[in-house]
Structure formats: structure tokens, C-alpha cells
Amino acid sequence: MKVVPYETVPAADVTMPGATGCKVRWLVDEQDGAPTFALRQFEVAPGGFTPRHSHPYEHEVFVLEGEGEILEADLPRPLRPGTVVYVAPDELHQFRNTGPTPLKFLCLVPNSHRGAKVTTPAECDRPIG
Amino acid sequence: MKVVPYETVPAADVTMPGATGCKVRWLVDEQDGAPTFALRQFEVAPGGFTPRHSHPYEHEVFVLEGEGEILEADLPRPLRPGTVVYVAPDELHQFRNTGPTPLKFLCLVPNSHRGAKVTTPAECDRPIG
Numbered sequence: 001m002k003v004v005p006y007e008t009v010p011a012a013d014v015t016m017p018g019a020t021g022c023k024v025r026w027l028v029d030e031q032d033g034a035p036t037f038a039l040r041q042f043e044v045a046p047g048g049f050t051p052r053h054s055h056p057y058e059h060e061v062f063v064l065e066g067e068g069e070i071l072e073a074d075l076p077r078p079l080r081p082g083t084v085v086y087v088a089p090d091e092l093h094q095f096r097n098t099g100p101t102p103l104k105f106l107c108l109v110p111n112s113h114r115g116a117k118v119t120t121p122a123e124c125d126r127p128i129g
Numbered sequence: 130m131k132v133v134p135y136e137t138v139p140a141a142d143v144t145m146p147g148a149t150g151c152k153v154r155w156l157v158d159e160q161d162g163a164p165t166f167a168l169r170q171f172e173v174a175p176g177g178f179t180p181r182h183s184h185p186y187e188h189e190v191f192v193l194e195g196e197g198e199i200l201e202a203d204l205p206r207p208l209r210p211g212t213v214v215y216v217a218p219d220e221l222h223q224f225r226n227t228g229p230t231p232l233k234f235l236c237l238v239p240n241s242h243r244g245a246k247v248t249t250p251a252e253c254d255r256p257i258g
């Protein structure tokens with residue numbers, strides 16, 4: 001069993017093209033022996049965003065703090081603390097912080113995400129801001 | 130894509146023997162098309178607890194509100210908002226609310242939990258309190 005405050009897990013910058021102002025903590029993953037899926041916590045700075053992309057695996061998301069939106073393709077849908085999001089495999093999506101404080105959320109992925117193909121629209125290869 | 134406030138998902142009483150004062154919301158699961166794992170939110174009333182049991186699948190947990198403990202077999206480990214827990218397959222565990230307000234946490238399971246064998250110690254078949 002692992003029991004830790006999430007803040008004690010080191011946060012790493014998200015260096016994927018198309019991401020701006022994003023950090024990630026891998027809270028539970030294969031290194032802990034987790035056989036099926038990984039629990040990650042993201043922190044997006046004001047004005048920041050995750051890549052606008054799709055991939056053949058799903059996300060399950062719970063918003064902890066802050067305000068923002070998730071783009072469902074081009075449709076913005078609001079995010080607040082307590083918002084739950086399910087992103088199905090191959091759905092185009094992007095998380096954006098539209099508020100004045102960090103947007104913090106949990107975002108889980110199946111272990112099979114490793115090595116899976118990720119499609120990032122061309123404009124996202126050039127980070128903005 | 131599904132985007133909902135978690136409170137809008139109906140909460141059901143946990144009727145498993147050994148559970149007292151527990152409600153669960155299935156926030157994302159197979160009914161949403163989620164192929165790998167399910168996102169659930171639990172709410173345990175003051176003095177309440179989940180069954181003391183083990184099962185051959187894992188839990189990944191994030192505490193949202195309240196105070197409590199998780200028993201790792203017989204060892205109590207404190208839970209506060211932001212505490213992350215990984216319960217490996219077959220580990221004996223129980224969540225307990227030791228505070229004055231509801232203990233709220235997310236607890237994820239692989240879809241394979243359905244039909245998996247669950248072992249509940251005999252004393253937990255008689256709910257207390």
C-alpha cells in the first residue's frame with residue numbers, strides 16, 4: 001500500500017509540443033505496481049493549456065481547483081472544482097486555464113497509453129505564449 | 130465526451146456487508162463506454178466505514194474532503210484532503226471516517242473488478258453502529 005500527500009510527489013514540466021504552462025505529477029503508476037491504469041495530477045498556469053490532440057486511449061478526469069474549459073474539438077465546455085470529464089478514445093480535446101489561479105485536475109490513463117499513437121494537430125507543434 | 134458536475138450523479142447507498150454510512154457515485158464507467166477503469170466517488174458519514182476486505186483488483190484513491198484513516202491490514206494510516214492511496218490487489222484494507230464531517234474520496238477500479246472474488250473477514254458481515 002502507498003499512502004502519500006499528493007504534493008510530495010515531484011511535479012515535472014509537460015514538454016509535449018502544444019503544452020504551455022503545464023506540470024504533471026504521476027501519483028500512482030506502473031512503478032508502484034499498478035497493473036491497469038495511472039493516476040496523474042496536472043497543474044495548468046493561468047493562460048496555459050494542454051496539447052490539442054487525440055489518441056486511441058481514454059481519459060477520466062476530476063477537477064480539483066481553479067477554472068477553465070475543455071475543448072471538445074472546437075466546443076468549449078466549462079470546468080470548475082468537482083467537474084468530471086470522460087474523454088473517449090480518439091476524441092480531439094484540449095484543457096485550458098481561463099481563470100486567475102492554477103487549474104488543478106486529476107487525469108487518469110490506462111497503462112496501454114505507453115507506446116500508443118498520439119495525433120497532435122499541426123498548429124499545436126508551435127507552442128504559443 | 131461527458132462533462133458533468135459530480136454532484137449531479139446520483140449517490141447510492143453502499144449495501145455491501147461490512148459497510149456503514151457509505152454512499153457511492155459511479156462518475157465514469159462502462160455505461161459511458163469507458164473501456165478500462167471506473168471513476169467512483171465515495172462519501173462516508175462521520176463514524177462510518179467501508180468493508181474490511183480484500184479483492185484481486187487494485188484501488189487508486191484521492192481524498193477530496195474530510196479526515197479519516199485507511200487500515201492497511203491492522204495499521205491505521207491517516208487520510209486528509211490530497212492524500213493519494215494505492216491499494217494493491219489482495220491487500221486487506223478499510224476506509225474509516227474519524228472526523229466530524231463527511232469523508233469524501235475518489236476510488237478507481239479496473240473494469241475487471243466485476244465478477245472478481247471479494248473476501249470479507251467474518252466480523253465485517255455484521256455492520257456496527
